[in-house]
Amino acid sequence: MNRGLMVVVSGPAGSGKGTVNAELLKTGEFVYSVSATTRAPRPGEVDGVNYHFITEDEFRARLDEGGMLEYTQYCGNYYGTPRKEAEEVLDSGKHLILEIEVDGAMQVKRRYPEAVLIMLLPPSYEVQEQRLRGRATETEEKILARLEQTKFEVRRLPDYDYVVYNHDGGAVECAREIQTIVRAECHATKRSPTAASDYFRKQND
Numbered sequence: 001m002n003r004g005l006m007v008v009v010s011g012p013a014g015s016g017k018g019t020v021n022a023e024l025l026k027t028g029e030f031v032y033s034v035s036a037t038t039r040a041p042r043p044g045e046v047d048g049v050n051y052h053f054i055t056e057d058e059f060r061a062r063l064d065e066g067g068m069l070e071y072t073q074y075c076g077n078y079y080g081t082p083r084k085e086a087e088e089v090l091d092s093g094k095h096l097i098l099e100i101e102v103d104g105a106m107q108v109k110r111r112y113p114e115a116v117l118i119m120l121l122p123p124s125y126e127v128q129e130q131r132l133r134g135r136a137t138e139t140e141e142k143i144l145a146r147l148e149q150t151k152f153e154v155r156r157l158p159d160y161d162y163v164v165y166n167h168d169g170g171a172v173e174c175a176r177e178i179q180t181i182v183r184a185e186c187h188a189t190k191r192s193p194t195a196a197s198d199y200f201r202k203q204n205d
């Protein structure tokens with residue numbers, strides 16, 4: 001059985017990453033990587049489902065034993081991708097979605113050059129600003145901080161393999177586009193360097 005692909009999906013606030021990834025999970029071809037974090041759970045978040053909520057000491061211990069495939073510090077909290085769980089998913093043949101920010105994505109790109117990096121964007125910065133203000137759940141200060149963060153994130157777009165635009169209500173369409181990208185990537189010849197010799201190998205070898 002072929003190993004699954006590691007698929008990084010990054011996107012600024014308001015890009016709809018969570019909704020798009022939920023759609024991707026419905027296809028049955030993808031498994032969501034549950035990150036570990038030191039930040040406090042938000043209302044409705046479930047330990048082991050949205051994140052593994054752990055203390056800073058636990059996080060450092062896992063880091064020291066090489067248990068994180070990548071990690072970052074974001075807004076004063078640590079976030080990291082548990083390595084063992086990730087490897088198990090990939091070995092099972094399913095594709096693994098890493099919903100992580102840009103710094104972590106660049107670590108993945110260095111350590112796993114075969115990973116596929118996708119950035120999800122709102123149609124424009126203007127639309128993103130409207131979406132963030134429309135939520136009305138955050139203070140003006142937080143909105144401005146998130147918009148500022150976007151400038152740094154989107155500048156790294158050339159380091160990603162693909163960009164997908166999330167138009168209003170377009171989560172299903174975005175998920176379909178990501179699914180198409182991943183399926184095409186599975187057929188890339190660079191992923192099967194022995195395909196030609198395999199073809200000529202006798203069946204009973």
Ligand code: 5GP
Nearest residue numbers: 035036071072074079080081099100101104
């Ligand atoms: P939030 O606190 O809003 O859930 O996440 C903040 C940011 O951290 C988001 O951009 C999210 O994608 C990113 N993030 C979540 N888990 C990880 C992780 O394991 N590694 C990295 N590098 N970023 C993560």
